[in-house]
Amino acid sequence: MSSRLIDAGYSLSVYNRTKSKGEAVVAKGAIWCDTPRQVAESSDIIFTIVGYPKDVEEVYLGKDGLIEGASSGKIFCDMTTTKPSLDIMIASRLAEKGAHMADAPVSGGDTGARNGTLSIMVGCSDEVFQALLPCFEAMGKNITHMGPVGSGQHTKMANQIVIAGTMCGVSEALVYGAQAGLDLEKMVATISKGAAGCWTLDNLAPRVLKGNYEPGFMVEHFIKDMGIALEEAEKMELPLPSLALTRQLYLAIKAQGMGRKGTQVLVKALESLKGKEIL
Amino acid sequence: MSSRLIDAGYSLSVYNRTKSKGEAVVAKGAIWCDTPRQVAESSDIIFTIVGYPKDVEEVYLGKDGLIEGASSGKIFCDMTTTKPSLDIMIASRLAEKGAHMADAPVSGGDTGARNGTLSIMVGCSDEVFQALLPCFEAMGKNITHMGPVGSGQHTKMANQIVIAGTMCGVSEALVYGAQAGLDLEKMVATISKGAAGCWTLDNLAPRVLKGNYEPGFMVEHFIKDMGIALEEAEKMELPLPSLALTRQLYLAIKAQGMGRKGTQVLVKALESLKGKEIL
Numbered sequence: 001m002s003s004r005l006i007d008a009g010y011s012l013s014v015y016n017r018t019k020s021k022g023e024a025v026v027a028k029g030a031i032w033c034d035t036p037r038q039v040a041e042s043s044d045i046i047f048t049i050v051g052y053p054k055d056v057e058e059v060y061l062g063k064d065g066l067i068e069g070a071s072s073g074k075i076f077c078d079m080t081t082t083k084p085s086l087d088i089m090i091a092s093r094l095a096e097k098g099a100h101m102a103d104a105p106v107s108g109g110d111t112g113a114r115n116g117t118l119s120i121m122v123g124c125s126d127e128v129f130q131a132l133l134p135c136f137e138a139m140g141k142n143i144t145h146m147g148p149v150g151s152g153q154h155t156k157m158a159n160q161i162v163i164a165g166t167m168c169g170v171s172e173a174l175v176y177g178a179q180a181g182l183d184l185e186k187m188v189a190t191i192s193k194g195a196a197g198c199w200t201l202d203n204l205a206p207r208v209l210k211g212n213y214e215p216g217f218m219v220e221h222f223i224k225d226m227g228i229a230l231e232e233a234e235k236m237e238l239p240l241p242s243l244a245l246t247r248q249l250y251l252a253i254k255a256q257g258m259g260r261k262g263t264q265v266l267v268k269a270l271e272s273l274k275g276k277e278i279l
Numbered sequence: 280m281s282s283r284l285i286d287a288g289y290s291l292s293v294y295n296r297t298k299s300k301g302e303a304v305v306a307k308g309a310i311w312c313d314t315p316r317q318v319a320e321s322s323d324i325i326f327t328i329v330g331y332p333k334d335v336e337e338v339y340l341g342k343d344g345l346i347e348g349a350s351s352g353k354i355f356c357d358m359t360t361t362k363p364s365l366d367i368m369i370a371s372r373l374a375e376k377g378a379h380m381a382d383a384p385v386s387g388g389d390t391g392a393r394n395g396t397l398s399i400m401v402g403c404s405d406e407v408f409q410a411l412l413p414c415f416e417a418m419g420k421n422i423t424h425m426g427p428v429g430s431g432q433h434t435k436m437a438n439q440i441v442i443a444g445t446m447c448g449v450s451e452a453l454v455y456g457a458q459a460g461l462d463l464e465k466m467v468a469t470i471s472k473g474a475a476g477c478w479t480l481d482n483l484a485p486r487v488l489k490g491n492y493e494p495g496f497m498v499e500h501f502i503k504d505m506g507i508a509l510e511e512a513e514k515m516e517l518p519l520p521s522l523a524l525t526r527q528l529y530l531a532i533k534a535q536g537m538g539r540k541g542t543q544v545l546v547k548a549l550e551s552l553k554g555k556e557i558l
Contacts, residue, residue: 162475165448198477242447
């Protein structure tokens, strides 16, 4: 994403806890900073994308964090998938300094980031959205202004909730088909053309059939996302039984040491219930 | 489906328990029969498509049923979505008389049937498949020979298992998004372009947003299909926790008097858990 901003003509100051991860963009002309605070001080627009909500807290609110470098007119944009309530809280802290906030989680994975084809779901004011749009256009294709701060995250949660459902459906169908003795490639090809058609069947089922469980999108991160969605839903007093079950099955995957595999490894949780390898 | 066979130049003898349902094709030249047996006696190829496994049993094995009219060389093809084991048993009863059997459940709904765009998942011998293919081509577009008798039904079960997952994911995402105050049309448009993309999001979510819960595909029939899949899976000693949960949520829909609505009415089960209208 940094690389694409440089290609689009922007000057970048960059920070990462793991300095080596910045080397490629520094080689392309980005200026290395030793703290998030320095990035904020030397930039007009500041993008963050980290792992977990605790990392968002650290990079914004921690010692030498972004908020220490914030001042009037600067725009901060958190592209991490994190708690809507956390980005809303950070927005209010930034507002005290006259700075602006957007939440803009993405979907599309490593490939989307490299190719500039990310979907970007944005929550902020109209003015901030217009200011950020040229940068978003350097990073993504399907860019939607969903509403105020927090609504980008809520949209990403809805996205993950749908994916949780399709992952269960596709995984259970694969183990069922395998146990029934079907030709699974034929099965996937046939059912994907009708009402069962989905991205997961097109993109992840073929990986399962090749025994490829590498990420793609990592189980640990999906567990985090589903946890956030369930926590937010609980705040709204909204039971989501299917999402809760799906997260439990992924916790089984993690318990079995496969937390860093791709989400398509869910079939292995079903195999463990059966007590033997099926696929 | 009968109408399309007539349009393709076939002569038809037809039977339905509800005679009025046959009137349209009789008006187009089909010959009315008073029993399934008469249809079998006067036809070379016999197609059946009814509601439930008990109806399949009745039409094949009951008094004046198809088996009574079966004789050497005739081909029977059950297009009902039913138990694989039932079609396999019927196949063996027909084989005793030198007659052949195929199972060929479809997907694509009323619209697919009318337009000849059904997906047809076929289980039978190669010879029977070749004999049936011209008829299938009059009724559908995506026609796959999956393997021996029963494998058409198993493929349809896999299809329904995927749909169960996508229905849960989409329904939970819709109530989540509504509770979070998102613009749901924008939300659906955005997430449908990425990894959450699925037929259900494209075709059924818009109906929910318009408050349209008419079938499409009826809850009662989906409950039947999921019941068959769970029963078959249990025979294979294969736990399918997500499918089991989904069926329970649809049983709640039926309990609330909505068994003849379309499957998109699943959002109402989530509303009933929440205890108030959300959408």
